[in-house]
Structures are given as C-alpha cells and as structure tokens.
Amino acid sequence: MFRSLLPLLAAFGALAAAPVAHAERIKDLGTFQGVRPNQLTGYGIVVGLAGTGDDSIEYATQGMKGVVSRFGLTLPQGVNPALKNAAAVLVTADLPAFAKPGQRLDVTVSALGKAKSLRGGTLIMTPLRGADNEIYAMAQGNLAVGGLGVSGADGSQVSVNIPSAGRIPEGGTVERAVATGFDTAPTLTFNLSEADLTTALRVADGINKTFGDRRARATDAVSVAIDATPGAEDRILMMGMIENIEITPADAPARVIVNARTGTVVINGAVKIHPAAVAHGKLTVSVNESPRVVQPAPFSQGQTATEQSSNISIDEQKKPMVNFKGGASLADIVKAVNAIGASPADMVAILEALKQAGAMKAELVVL
Numbered sequence: 001m002f003r004s005l006l007p008l009l010a011a012f013g014a015l016a017a018a019p020v021a022h023a024e025r026i027k028d029l030g031t032f033q034g035v036r037p038n039q040l041t042g043y044g045i046v047v048g049l050a051g052t053g054d055d056s057i058e059y060a061t062q063g064m065k066g067v068v069s070r071f072g073l074t075l076p077q078g079v080n081p082a083l084k085n086a087a088a089v090l091v092t093a094d095l096p097a098f099a100k101p102g103q104r105l106d107v108t109v110s111a112l113g114k115a116k117s118l119r120g121g122t123l124i125m126t127p128l129r130g131a132d133n134e135i136y137a138m139a140q141g142n143l144a145v146g147g148l149g150v151s152g153a154d155g156s157q158v159s160v161n162i163p164s165a166g167r168i169p170e171g172g173t174v175e176r177a178v179a180t181g182f183d184t185a186p187t188l189t190f191n192l193s194e195a196d197l198t199t200a201l202r203v204a205d206g207i208n209k210t211f212g213d214r215r216a217r218a219t220d221a222v223s224v225a226i227d228a229t230p231g232a233e234d235r236i237l238m239m240g241m242i243e244n245i246e247i248t249p250a251d252a253p254a255r256v257i258v259n260a261r262t263g264t265v266v267i268n269g270a271v272k273i274h275p276a277a278v279a280h281g282k283l284t285v286s287v288n289e290s291p292r293v294v295q296p297a298p299f300s301q302g303q304t305a306t307e308q309s310s311n312i313s314i315d316e317q318k319k320p321m322v323n324f325k326g327g328a329s330l331a332d333i334v335k336a337v338n339a340i341g342a343s344p345a346d347m348v349a350i351l352e353a354l355k356q357a358g359a360m361k362a363e364l365v366v367l
Helices: 002-017 058-069 197-211 232-243 330-339 344-356
Strands: 030-032 038-047 086-095 104-111 122-129 135-142 148-151 157-160 165-174 187-192 216-218 223-227 255-259 264-267 276-278 282-289 292-294 305-307 310-317 322-324 363-366
Touching: 038 058, 038 104, 038 135, 086 122, 086 135, 104 122, 104 135, 122 165, 187 197, 187 232, 197 216, 197 223, 197 232, 255 344, 264 344, 344 363
Parallel strands: 255 363
Antiparallel strands: 030 187, 038 086, 038 122, 086 104, 104 165, 122 135, 135 165, 148 157, 187 223, 216 223, 255 264, 276 322, 282 310, 292 305
C-alpha cells in the first residue's frame, strides 16, 4: 500500500512547488460526481410558543396526536384541542458528502400553517428523510428565530424580518451514511459547474501532466473521466491532488445580461463591437390640464361651469451620433452610452439594435 502511495506523494510535492500564475484550482471549477450533499426533509411539531401557534388546524392536531402517542397517551375521540402554543412545521437540512452517523447538522424550521411566530419554540424529535423516503437524520432542539411579529387588538401588525422560520444550529444528528460508491467505480468523473469544451480539455490535460500519464480524458463539455485504481485511500489522495491542480479556464463567451424587471444591464469584457453608428434621441410629450371656472353674466340666470384648458408641449432632445470603431471594447461601449445619455432601458434597445444589425457578436440573455 505504501509503495503505491509514493508516486502520488511525489507528484503532489512537485505540484505544490510549481504554482501557475493567473490560474484557478480545479476544485473551484466543479465537483466530483457522487461527492455531493443530499437534501433531507421532515414534518414535525414545534411546542412552547406564546400563543402564536396554529390553533385548531387539523394536520397540526394530527401531528400532536402522533407526538403524544409515543408516550402512551391518547387524546379522546372527537376532541380537537386548540393548539395555540404548538405549530406544524417542515424541517429541512443538507446531508454533506461522507457524513457519518453521530455527526451534527444545522436544520431550518419553517411554519407550515398559520402560526404567526416560532420565537421561543422547541422542535420535538423529527425524522429527516431523503429522496428515497429513508430516514437519514433526526432533528430536535430550541429554535433561534431572527424575526419578530407583534399584532394589536385593532388588527394592526408590525413584523421585523420573518418570525415564522428559524434555525437550530447542530440540531440534527446523522443516523446513517449515504453510499457514494466512489471507491469501487472503475473511473472517477469530475463535472464542471459550467459547460465549456476548452475548459474540460484543459482540466484533463492538467491532470495528465501532473501524474505523467493519460488517465484523464474529457468525455463532453462538462465531464472529465479519470481512471483510478480501487481503494478508498488511494482515491482520496488522488482526488485531493486533483482538486489543487491549477489551470487557466477558457475565456467566457461574449454575453450581455439584461434584467427586464430591474433594468440592470451587465456586459462582460469579451463583448466587441464591429463598426457601427448609433443615434439616440428622446421625445417627451407633456399634457397639462388647467380647468377654469366660468361665471355667468349678471342677471343672466346662467349657471357656473367648468371649462377645460389643455396645454401640450413637446420636448425633443437631440443627441449626437456616436461612431463605434471596429473592435470597440467594454470601456468604449460604456463611454459612448454615457455620452448619449442613455438610460438602462434605452441601453437595452441600443444593444438589441446593434445585435440585429450584426455589429455585436454576443449572446443577449434576458432574465
């Protein structure tokens, strides 16, 4: 075993001694397949509330019956207790990769019904299940609620943050581990966070150069398959080395992001403008209504009337035409747009027109 580790340790030492400038670690570009957290969810009851619970909601009552039944208590038939000091909640948590039984998890507790606040509440022991409906953790503890809600008898309410949700630091206990299978699969697969063929090829090339063989190969724009010998110890060492390899990712594609709801426009540095001329003007039409009161002539037996008076004005701002030279950079675009006084909404129209005219070779993404 130790002999098999010596080549890996030697490669790791060589890697640490030769950092690459202007590069990023592979661990910051993606994750190994199977080595990921798993979402857990449970249904529970929070007790100890100061009259801010669910009151008489049926599913909260059923949950409380299940809680008291664990202690041999049975609520009488036909009795619907007013659970003002209890609330039905959903409990969520993330089970980290390689989590072992006995380790602690942070859990989030959120009100499911009409509970106004969970402040001061205690979560009763709640099983947390995974996507396969198996129990992987148990949660229990006192809630830490950052919100506050106060209501008056006249219906007025004051709410600070969200009082109907809270957290229990280390409130969950892992009961069973999730098998990842990373130590028995014939290959390890590294998945990039963003698909890019060039980056995938560079990741595979960086791994091969570090280990001095051809164990890594890019299978598509996201995945890099890595040959590995069986055994958890060897694979953990190899994965740790791979995560710290530094490569230079591919440049991002030219892209313009437009948020139509907020008017935010983001242009990355890869956007270039081909020769084009842009003229932008703003036309403002104002209509002012000034009604006048008209009095009848003396002894004419007329009635007082209101006469409408409208004043229409047109203001057209004349802006100079801006000439974009070939290969204009991001700084040139910003300078030109500021020169013609374009608002974010106007900038969207200008960018769309440039793309339609073929002067901007970039992807336009509207959120």
